[in-house]
Amino acid sequence: MLSLGNLPTTDVMxxxxxxxxxxxxxxHDSIGTDDLRVxxxxxxxxxxxxxxxxxxxxMAGLxxxxxxxxxxxxxxxxxxxxTQLPYYNTFFKTTHPPVIALAEKLRRLTPDGINKFMFGTSGSDSNDxxxxxxxxxxxxxxxPGKTVMIARHNAYHGSSMASASLGGMSAMHAQGGLPIPDIHHIGQPYIFDEAGDMDPNAFGLMRARELEAAIDALGEDRVAAFIAEPVQGAGGVIIPPESYWPEIQRICDERDILLVADEVICGFGRLGTWFGSHHYDIRPDMIAMAKGLSSAYLPIGGVGLTDEVYEGVSQMGEFAHGYTYSGHPVSAAAALANLDILESEGIVDRVGTHTAGVFAEKWSALGDHPLVGEASSLGLLARLELVPDAKSGSRRRFDDVGRVGGMCRDNCFANNLVMRAVRDSMVCSPPLIIKDDEIDILVERAWKALDLTAAAVADEMT
Ligand SMILES: Cc1ncc(COP(=O)(O)O)c(C=O)c1O
Known part of the structure; x- marks a missing residue:
């Protein structure tokens, strides 16, 4: 039996x-013992x-x-x-100081109008x-007929039955009988793969207007809400064109539907603002949060909502929903300490005024690598598009989608850098406290991994 006090050898673990x-x-069929890093x-x-x-x-973990x-x-x-209070629930007219303090603090930090908070343990249950x-x-x-949730292809909203249904990941829908009913997906604003020769802003408007078309096709009396990540993360760091969010906001303002921002990745400073909604000037009716809320030191997630949504829900009497760990006092205390650090050390402001700029400049140099068709970033979210003919400016992809990305991810790991591959895009999302010289190390190791990957691809062709 493995004892945490006295670890055995790596092979035994x-x-x-x-x-x-x-x-x-x-x-699991594809992992060998040598592949596991402890x-x-x-x-x-x-x-x-x-x-x-x-x-x-x-990747700042995940x-x-x-x-x-x-x-x-x-x-x-x-x-x-x-030691003070390891657990008590927040059902049945009870509360405790950590959850009160956390909700109060979030009221101050979240976008205007988001005033009430319901807690859970993850991004997935927040989206449920x-x-x-x-x-x-x-x-x-x-x-009551307004039940349809509109989301986007290739979005990620979690892995429970409902949140994976909201997400637009075809591999997830292929297993376990998803999606649940009354979920509808529209296109994503993915310029590199899908805009072709279109002007990016025209493409952004076209993709946003798919929401309007979907509302018309489904019937406004059937649609409850549109949900989207300000920047799609797990789908491949898809940074929308400038035209996209203002058009989505216009449509949601004009039509009788709610707008939900999934801030699970973009929240808590990732884009150099407290929330992705601040960056894009989105006025959400609800936001989903998790991850950076506690910097993952303990599991906690939650949903922020406007007074209007809160009052509408309250019309139905008891809202028959909640988790044993909703507002868990220890997770709430950890989240509070995390938010104190983000605030008192000015970390979010520093990302916006300094780190994102330094990172963007150094990251964009990776765009000169012969394997890279595009290097882009926003705040501390970044993406590289790996393509076979980068030099010619072609966006054509490798035939066996995901294989070269997987090789590059393994080469990163072998060179002591964690980056993730999404198909043949490499994505990056370092801790917000990364220093300038650490960005240099990151970019150097990424370049080396790209070199090794390019050499392996060239070998295969000879
Ligand atoms: C935007 C977004 N929403 C929801 C989730 C699900 O969060 P969790 O894994 O905590 O359930 C994730 C996880 O990556 C995410 O990126």
Missing amino acids: READLNSHMHPFTD ITSASGVFIGDSEGNQILDG WCVNVGYGRTEIAEAAARQM TVIRLARTYWAGRGK
């Missing part, structure tokens, strides 16, 4: 893992493995460790709360809550 642990989003420590922007490697975490690793203030706040709130709201306003 790998074997024990494969004997008893089923990993998320993993093809992460044992972390500090700042680096994670450490059981073999002594220091790996620059260009887009979530915004304040970086090793912040003892968060650990201490959680420990204090564990969004669906239940949206449908209950319309029932409360005397329009």
Whole structure:
């Protein structure tokens, strides 16, 4: 039996893992014992493995460790709360100080009009809550037929039955009988893969107007809400053209539907503003949050809603929804300590006024690599498009989609950098506290991984 106080060798841990642990989003037939990296420590922007490697975490875990690793203030706040009150629920007319303080703080930080907060443990359950709130709201306003949620192809909203249905990931829909009824998907504003020769802003307007067309086709009396990430993250860091969000906002203002911003990745500073909605001037009726809310030190998620949505839902009497861990006091205390760090150290402002600019300049240099068709970033979210003919300016993709991206991801890992491959796009989302010289290390290691990948691709062709 593995004891945390006295770790055995890496090989023993790998074997024990494969004997008893089923990993998320993993093809178990394809992992060998040598493939597993055992992460044992972390500090700042680096994670450490059981073999002594220091790996620059260009993904901040899963887009979530915004304040970086090793912040003892968060650990201490959680420990204090564990001793004071490790758990109590927030059902049945009870509350506790950490959840009150967290809701009050979020009221100040979130976009104007978002005034009430319901908590859960993840982004997935936040988006389940969004669906239940949206449908209950319309029932409360005397329009119970408005149940359809419109989302986008290739969006990611989570992995529960309802949130994966909202998401537009075809691989997820192919397993387990998804999507649930009354979910409709429209196109994504993905310029590189889908705009062809169109002007990006014309393309953005065209994609936004698919929402209007969908409302007309489904019937406004059937549509409850539109949900979207300000910048699609797991779909491949799809940064919409400038024209996109103002047009979506216009449509949502003119039509009788709710607008939901899934801020699970963009929230808490990722774009250099507190929320993605601030960056794009989106006025959401609801926001979903998780990840950066606690910088992932403990699981917590939530939904923020306007007074209008809150009052509509309240028309239906008891809102029959909640989780044992809604507003968990220790997670709430950790989230508060995390938000204190983001605020008191000016981390969000620094991303907006300094780090994003430095990062953009250095990241864009990767666009000169012969394997890269485009290098783009917004705030500390970034993407590289890997293509076979970058030099000619062609956006044509590799035939076997995802294979070269997978090779590049493995080459990053082998060179002590975590980046993720989405098909043949490499995506990056480092902790917000990354320093300028650490950005240099990130870009150097990325370039090296690209070189190794390009060499392997060239070898295959000879
Ligand atoms: C935009 C977005 N929404 C929701 C989720 C789901 O969050 P969780 O994995 O905490 O359930 C994610 C996770 O990556 C996400 O990126």
